[in-house]
Amino acid sequence: MLDGFEILTTSGIVLWRRHYTPISSNLIDSLVRDVFIEEKQKPGGGENGAPSYKKDRYTLRWTSAKDVGLVFVAVYQSLLHLSWIESLLTAVKGLFTKAYGQELKTPHTLKVNTAQWDPTFDALVNRLDTGSTRRQSDTIDSEGPTELTPPSSSAGDDADEPPPVPAPLFRKPAIPTKRDDVVGDSTSTDATPIPTPDTSRPATPGHAASHLLTAKGGPGKASRRSRKAQTFNASAPVSSGDESSAGRNLKGGAKTAAKGKRRWDVDGMAIEGDDDGVLDYSASATPGPENAERELDVADVNTSQMGSRTGKGQFVLKDLDDEVDAILASSSKPQQQSNATDDSTGSGLLASASSRLTSLFRNVVGGKTLTKADLQLPLQQMQTHLLSKNVAPEAATRLCQAVETDLLDQKTANYTSIESTIRDSMTKALTRMLTPTSSLDLLREVTSVTSGQGALARPYVISIVGVNGVGKSTNLSKIAFFLLQNHFRVLVVAGDTFRSGAVEQLRVHVRNLSALSQREGVGKVELFEKGYGKDAATVARDAVAFATNKGTQAPGGSGQMLYDVVLIDTAGRRHNDSRLMSSLTKFGQLANPDKVFMVGEALVGTDSVAQARNFAKEFVDTKGKLRNNGVGMDGFIISKCDTVGDMVGTLVSMVHATGIPVVFLGVGQHYGDLRGLNVGWAVDKLMK
Amino acid sequence: MTRLEDWLTWTLSPSLSAILVTLIFSLTLPILIHTYLYKRAVAKELPTFLLLGPSGAGKTSLLTLLSNGTPSPTHTSQAPQTATCQLPSTTRSSEDKYRSENDTSSRTQPSILLLDTPGHGKLRHHAIASLTSPTALKGLLFVVDSAVLSSAAGLTETAEYLYDVLLLLQKRHTQGKTSKGPLAIPVLLVANKQDVFTSLPAGLVKSKLEEELGKVRQTRSKGLLDSGIGMDDDGEADEESNWLGEYGAKGFKFAQMREHGVEVEVVGMSTSAEGEDEGRVHECWGWIGANV
Numbered sequence: 001m002l003d004g005f006e007i008l009t010t011s012g013i014v015l016w017r018r019h020y021t022p023i024s025s026n027l028i029d030s031l032v033r034d035v036f037i038e039e040k041q042k043p044g045g046g047e048n049g050a051p052s053y054k055k056d057r058y059t060l061r062w063t064s065a066k067d068v069g070l071v072f073v074a075v076y077q078s079l080l081h082l083s084w085i086e087s088l089l090t091a092v093k094g095l096f097t098k099a100y101g102q103e104l105k106t107p108h109t110l111k112v113n114t115a116q117w118d119p120t121f122d123a124l125v126n127r128l129d130t131g132s133t134r135r136q137s138d139t140i141d142s143e144g145p146t147e148l149t150p151p152s153s154s155a156g157d158d159a160d161e162p163p164p165v166p167a168p169l170f171r172k173p174a175i176p177t178k179r180d181d182v183v184g185d186s187t188s189t190d191a192t193p194i195p196t197p198d199t200s201r202p203a204t205p206g207h208a209a210s211h212l213l214t215a216k217g218g219p220g221k222a223s224r225r226s227r228k229a230q231t232f233n234a235s236a237p238v239s240s241g242d243e244s245s246a247g248r249n250l251k252g253g254a255k256t257a258a259k260g261k262r263r264w265d266v267d268g269m270a271i272e273g274d275d276d277g278v279l280d281y282s283a284s285a286t287p288g289p290e291n292a293e294r295e296l297d298v299a300d301v302n303t304s305q306m307g308s309r310t311g312k313g314q315f316v317l318k319d320l321d322d323e324v325d326a327i328l329a330s331s332s333k334p335q336q337q338s339n340a341t342d343d344s345t346g347s348g349l350l351a352s353a354s355s356r357l358t359s360l361f362r363n364v365v366g367g368k369t370l371t372k373a374d375l376q377l378p379l380q381q382m383q384t385h386l387l388s389k390n391v392a393p394e395a396a397t398r399l400c401q402a403v404e405t406d407l408l409d410q411k412t413a414n415y416t417s418i419e420s421t422i423r424d425s426m427t428k429a430l431t432r433m434l435t436p437t438s439s440l441d442l443l444r445e446v447t448s449v450t451s452g453q454g455a456l457a458r459p460y461v462i463s464i465v466g467v468n469g470v471g472k473s474t475n476l477s478k479i480a481f482f483l484l485q486n487h488f489r490v491l492v493v494a495g496d497t498f499r500s501g502a503v504e505q506l507r508v509h510v511r512n513l514s515a516l517s518q519r520e521g522v523g524k525v526e527l528f529e530k531g532y533g534k535d536a537a538t539v540a541r542d543a544v545a546f547a548t549n550k551g552t553q554a555p556g557g558s559g560q561m562l563y564d565v566v567l568i569d570t571a572g573r574r575h576n577d578s579r580l581m582s583s584l585t586k587f588g589q590l591a592n593p594d595k596v597f598m599v600g601e602a603l604v605g606t607d608s609v610a611q612a613r614n615f616a617k618e619f620v621d622t623k624g625k626l627r628n629n630g631v632g633m634d635g636f637i638i639s640k641c642d643t644v645g646d647m648v649g650t651l652v653s654m655v656h657a658t659g660i661p662v663v664f665l666g667v668g669q670h671y672g673d674l675r676g677l678n679v680g681w682a683v684d685k686l687m688k
Numbered sequence: 689m690t691r692l693e694d695w696l697t698w699t700l701s702p703s704l705s706a707i708l709v710t711l712i713f714s715l716t717l718p719i720l721i722h723t724y725l726y727k728r729a730v731a732k733e734l735p736t737f738l739l740l741g742p743s744g745a746g747k748t749s750l751l752t753l754l755s756n757g758t759p760s761p762t763h764t765s766q767a768p769q770t771a772t773c774q775l776p777s778t779t780r781s782s783e784d785k786y787r788s789e790n791d792t793s794s795r796t797q798p799s800i801l802l803l804d805t806p807g808h809g810k811l812r813h814h815a816i817a818s819l820t821s822p823t824a825l826k827g828l829l830f831v832v833d834s835a836v837l838s839s840a841a842g843l844t845e846t847a848e849y850l851y852d853v854l855l856l857l858q859k860r861h862t863q864g865k866t867s868k869g870p871l872a873i874p875v876l877l878v879a880n881k882q883d884v885f886t887s888l889p890a891g892l893v894k895s896k897l898e899e900e901l902g903k904v905r906q907t908r909s910k911g912l913l914d915s916g917i918g919m920d921d922d923g924e925a926d927e928e929s930n931w932l933g934e935y936g937a938k939g940f941k942f943a944q945m946r947e948h949g950v951e952v953e954v955v956g957m958s959t960s961a962e963g964e965d966e967g968r969v970h971e972c973w974g975w976i977g978a979n980v
Contacts, residue, residue, distance in 0.1 A: 438809050
């Protein structure tokens with residue numbers, strides 16, 4: 001059952017919403033953030049064109065209308081599978097844009113009066129909701145022909161009366177749908193008064209008894225299984241005439257005449273025998289005959305009753321039928337239409353020549369509406385251009401598709417050609433991809449961690465990973481140099497216990513750095529190494545413990561932190577060697593670094609995508625969740641940028657593969673050759 | 689037919705009346721065409737106020753509150769949004785500077801254009817572009833979430849964005865090409881969500897942000913160079929130009945921005961407060977009116 005539906009603009013204002021159960025606004029916020037802005041999910045997934053997004057226990061399906069800048073979101077519980085949501089979304093999109101499209105297109109408007117939308121939406125839901133998904137009954141099949149409309153959909157009108165008692169349905173509450181609050185919100189009306197809540201379990205034994213069977217005679221306490229078998233085999237239509245028993249699967253056939261109330265004792269066993277007292281807790285507000293009458297009403301087909309109760313609803317429903325059919329039909333076969341139009345653009349030499357001339361003219365002057373055919377060739381050229389800049393084909397394709405969806409059916413501005421429009425759009429797409437959500441300020445983070453109050457102060461742990469020969473040790477020493485210049489005490493850990501000469505290499509670096517730092521009187525750097533052949537994870541853990549120095553008690557004071565920053569080097573490993581990659585997981589868990597940086601060289605080609613992905617998915621914490629909000633690593637360091645000149649496409653490939661931002665660029669082989677990423681510079685180089 | 693011929697002959701004849709008619713016609717026709725084409729011309733540009741701030745601060749909510757009078761429910765913005773609204777009748781605008789308090793003549797309040805930008809890190813280029821583009825930007829409303837400022841992460845994110853914005857304003861002022869310099873843009877720091885229990889009051893928001901901005905400018909000055917610098921052109925990395933406020937000062941105070949023409953004021957309010965004082969929106973309006 002649908003939990004909520006919202007219509008919002010791309011600028012974030014909610015134009016209309018309907019919540020059947022309370023939904024936190026955090027759900028749709030995270031949908032917007034993860035899918036639309038950060039593009040963590042591959043677009044175009046999902047059946048029938050309505051992609052889905054899962055968060056907590058909810059699934060959100062959405063569709064967007066780009067021309068008016070609207071997003072339509074439907075929220076429901078992940079356990080359910082509602083097949084009619086796509087058609088609902090399509091229909092709502094069509095109808096809403098038709099009704100309010102003009103208002104929305106006028107500039108500088110904020111307020112759109114959507115009061116008339118409520119009954120339209122209700123009618124749509126009733127029309128499309130097939131009812132088969134309303135109760136996920138597992139063993140017992142649904143109740144025959146009757147389809148109950150959920151009380152919430154007619155909330156607007158019968159808010160004053162309590163909704164019809166849904167007691168018959170809850171023979172086995174499979175999904176405890178909490179429809180406690182029915183809130184029909186719209187931006188311009190006040191909230192309707194909340195109807196009486198109907199809980200998933202009937203509160204009174206009196207209610208429960210209405211669908212339960214008579215007590216079977218028999219002494220003592222028979223086993224529960226036999227008792228259950230008895231209850232299923234026999235069935236008795238209850239005197240109040242609810243329809244559930246009519247549709248019940250009658251395994252036995254015996255109908256007993258007695259329709260007594262079932263009573264339960266504390267052990268969960270049914271109490272046989274006549275009742276000693278009426279344990280009916282139901283309030284006198286629901287006396288018998290009215291109850292029966294209402295349930296009889298419920299047994300009828302409800303749509304006509306809803307129609308009679310709200311004449312307007314019926315009226316709207318009838319009008320809607322044609323429109324909705326048209327919208328649903330047109331959405332399901334777009335291809336034939338486009339083919340037809342293609343055929344109809346005449347043939348013949350003169351016609352084609354004149355059309356080419358006009359299109360050329362329009363290309364120069366601007367004001368041309370862009371079609372797929374128009375965009376195809378220039379986009380192909382753009383993709384080739386990107387590939388020539390060493391961008392991986394996957395990333396180039398994704399960028400071109402983003403530009404295409406952005407520009408389709410848009411008009412070019414005055415005096416801009418298609419090529420320049422595409423260039424603009426591509427620049428925007430690249431900027432958006434390369435800009436991090438929050439920029440890394442390494443010095444701030446180190447100071448805030450190392451200067452925590454008293455016992456909270458601990459060293460800041462950074463580890464560097466990557467494939468063989470990309471420049472991990474070199475870039476690590478560049479970072480060490482940078483930190484030393486800022487007066488931090490650095491511990492360099494030789495976590496590469498495999499490659500011959502790795503420890504010596506780091507020893508040379510540390511010697512150079514300490515000479516430099518002593519000359520300038522800043523910082524302190526040391527090497528922590530345990531030789532070759534040891535497990536890198538334990539070396540890292542020991543190093544962090546050594547730097548934290550909790551154990552040693554200096555006389556008259558607690559153990560002071562010996563080092564501010566711990567830089568851990570690791571062995572280079574092929575990303576497709578699963579044994580080596582799995583040892584990274586253990587390393588991540590034991591060393592527990594604050595930052596994990598992967599070094600990728602700018603010279604690598606398409607392999608960068610696979611490298612980035614394989615490394616990112618290894619950093620899983622003990623609960624199985626990827627660290628750093630589900631991306632795995634904290635940043636990329638792209639090394640050897642000075643050797644590639646303009647072809648810095650590896651930046652784009654790696655960011656595209658994982659969504660992890662690039663934090664540093666290595667631009668040389670000296671200690672000072674480390675830069676931060678300037679997005680404008682990178683995009684300029686790529687588009688040059 | 690002869691009447692037509694006669695008339696045509698008259699128009700081409702060198703008689704005085706024909707010349708006069710031609711003169712009048714040729715002079716008034718362009719004027720008529722001009723008025724017809726420009727009848728629906730856009731009015732002169734409205735004063736613009738830019739809304740920016742970190743994600744979740746309440747900018748879009750504030751936009752709906754200022755333009756509609758009541759806040760609408762909102763979600764994370766993906767795109768900028770503009771809205772025109774008129775100052776409420778109780779607000780005194782800068783045009784009323786020379787009016788007496790007791791002047792009861794009716795006056796039409798000026799209308800303004802509010803520009804709301806997304807606060808997400810990837811979409812801040814909208815705000816930066818609006819700052820640097822030559823629109824009639826009269827003021828900046830930097831909206832912060834007072835409740836989130838008590839946590840270190842929220843404070844850092846807010847301070848970094850505010851630092852970028854203030855540095856941009858400072859550079860705009862110090863690196864102006866003309867001698868007159870661009871018009872100064874005042875900044876109103878809106879400490880939103882004052883109705884939340886854990887929110888900090890406006891004065892504390894100001895002092896915390898000043899402290900954090902001091903730390904940010906310290907680390908930024910010592911940070912790594914950008915990749916765009918040093919490879920193409922040098923002389924850009926002037927230390928003083930990248931230092932916010934007073935160069936070499938110990939701590940940062942908003943008063944230091946005054947020498948660059950940026951007046952920073954702090955106001956506490958709440959977009960979703962019901963009841964008394966309407967969440968203090970009138971203070972916002974007052975500032976807007978003063979800077980229109």
